[in-house]
Amino acid sequence: MSERSERASRPSSDASAAPELVTLHVWRTSHGALPRALTRMAVDPRRLRALPGVRFGKLLGTGTGTDFGPRDADLTRWAALTVWDSPAAAAGFDDSPVGRAWARIAHAQARIDLRPLTSRGQWSGQRPFGDPSGGRVTGPVLALTRARLRARRAATFWRAIPPVAAALRDAPGLLARFGVGEAPLGWQGTVSVWRDPTDLVAFAYRHPEHRAAIMRTPTAGWYAEELFARFEVRDVVGDRSVLGWVADGGPETVKGGRA
DSSP states (O other): OOHHHHHHHSOOOOOSSOOSEEEEEEEEEOGGGHHHHHHHHHHHHHHHHTSTTEEEEEEEEEEOSSSOSGGGEEEEEEEEEEEESOHHHHTTSTTSHHHHHHHHHEEEEEEEEEEEEEEEEOBTTBOTTOOOOOOOOOSOEEEEEEEEEOGGGHHHHHHHHHHHHHHHHTOTTEEEEEEEESSSSSEEEEEEEESSHHHHHHHHHHSHHHHHHHHHHHHHTOEEEEEEEEEEEEEEEEOGGGGTOOGGGOGGGSTTOBO
8 A cells, every 4th residue: 555545534633722641662573583574574564554543553674863864774773753642652662563563573672652743844754642731840851853855955964964963963861862764765864862851942942053953954855745843742751872972961850760
């Protein structure tokens, strides 16, 4: 089924109401499990979207977060971003065919529970996080960027990314970072977790390398489609090393989080 026909056959997720819960599952696998992981990446996207209570779902490859470029792929880490109708629906994921299949090949895993705060742009022609109303947040936040690159602009985009990635590595308040992508080339994004919203804002709008990239985006025409979203981190469950969580973040950085 094509992406267009799939959208036509399912209820639109381009609703103004923001979902109550978004989850990011991340699995660490061995190099020897790569054939099985690739099989899961081929089979499970449709199965994920067909699970009861799923509004929107994507199976994603990941990158190390070193430079967010095409050579950054991490073939031992995989992720699923899922938008749910309700927490009750999300609670059934681990016992679903998709959840069980990934658990069988993973030797470590983690889950981040998220509440959308802001969202701008589209993903596969949809607005999966609706129109969030924001709200005051004093704890950790997660920033998600996702873009479909224009083929003729991809090379200039990848040349512009290394200074931003280097600056991100040492940004104050950064707890975790890694790349995500739906395909090895051209369909990519970033995930970053921050101690609080002020740290994220300071990097996004005041750091010179990142600010220069933002200012260049409209004229460079890098993206055929783009999305930026910000979430409140409500919980982190499982092995945080799978997320690349920094040591000084500590369990106390997420209220209710379980290591």
